[in-house]
Amino acid sequence: MYTTVNDERVDKLVAQTKAGNQEAFTELVELFSERIYNLGLRILKNSDDAADILQETFLAVYEKINSFDGRSNFFTWLYRIATNFALMKLRKEKRTVYTDQDMEEHYDNPDKVPIHEWQDFPLRDMLNEEFRKHLDFAVDRLPEIYRSVFILRDVENLSIKETSKILGITESNVKIRLKRARVYLREDLATYMEEYSKNLES
Amino acid sequence: MKEHKKKTVHEICNYLGQDLDHPMCKELIQHLKECPDCQFYLETVKLTVNLFRETHPAKPVPEDLKKKLLTSLNLKK
Numbered sequence: 001m002y003t004t005v006n007d008e009r010v011d012k013l014v015a016q017t018k019a020g021n022q023e024a025f026t027e028l029v030e031l032f033s034e035r036i037y038n039l040g041l042r043i044l045k046n047s048d049d050a051a052d053i054l055q056e057t058f059l060a061v062y063e064k065i066n067s068f069d070g071r072s073n074f075f076t077w078l079y080r081i082a083t084n085f086a087l088m089k090l091r092k093e094k095r096t097v098y099t100d101q102d103m104e105e106h107y108d109n110p111d112k113v114p115i116h117e118w119q120d121f122p123l124r125d126m127l128n129e130e131f132r133k134h135l136d137f138a139v140d141r142l143p144e145i146y147r148s149v150f151i152l153r154d155v156e157n158l159s160i161k162e163t164s165k166i167l168g169i170t171e172s173n174v175k176i177r178l179k180r181a182r183v184y185l186r187e188d189l190a191t192y193m194e195e196y197s198k199n200l201e202s
Numbered sequence: 203m204k205e206h207k208k209k210t211v212h213e214i215c216n217y218l219g220q221d222l223d224h225p226m227c228k229e230l231i232q233h234l235k236e237c238p239d240c241q242f243y244l245e246t247v248k249l250t251v252n253l254f255r256e257t258h259p260a261k262p263v264p265e266d267l268k269k270k271l272l273t274s275l276n277l278k279k
Contacts, residue, residue: 026272
């Protein structure tokens with residue numbers, strides 16, 4: 001997992017960077033590069049795009065650090081900049097996605113939640129490239145806000161509060177979208193495993 | 203699907219908006235202990251999240267990208 005970051009150290013480095021100390025900024029870049037690079041990779045699934053996000057984010061941080069007032073956590077501010085860049089890039093892709101209404105109708109209603117059977121076979125044997133691509137494809141069809149919530153909360157392991165601040169939505173909205181995204185992915189995976197099981201039999 | 207299961211899945215869905223280990227509803231947790239079907243449903247949702255994490259592990263920033271980044275920011279290591 002990522003390097004553990006000490007908040008007091010970060011506050012000091014931010015203050016030093018604002019005063020023009022380049023060594024302090026170098027340390028900030030080094031402390032957070034891996035997180036931002038992986039956030040880009042997970043949202044955009046492409047190492048070139050992740051590299052762009054990394055560069056654009058730290059250029060923006062360098063340019064805007066004097067306007068960072070410290071009311072929010074530096075970490076949250078940094079993630080917000082990176083997530084916005086990643087989402088802007090994502091919007092340029094032509095993806096077929098479900099709508100918010102689709103998600104609400106199909107993954108929120110006890111009468112409509114499709115409950116697929118979960119096949120019983122060794123899942124660890126399935127963790128190959130094809131399986132990873134299938135999961136990526138499923139996440140690709142999630143509306144942008146669901147994808148962001150899922151990646152920030154479940155993959156990057158940020159709290160609901162942090163996710164809410166980064167995306168500028170309420171904590172209730174984070175929870176409801178997280179719930180639908182998780183149920184959607186569970187059902188998608190169950191269907192995939194059903195197909196996988198049929199192929200094994202044939 | 204049995205009525206109780208539909209209702210419980212809906213409750214599980216609400217629970218799922220919380221942190222997965224959050225003890226949000228004692229009644230639901232008690233039900234899960236007694237109902238293998240519902241327990242299995244919740245476990246498979248948790249497993250889905252874990253499988254995504256396992257297939258998308260964090261990668262280190264490539265060395266050449268680190269250098270390029272520091273150069274573009276006019277920073278020296």
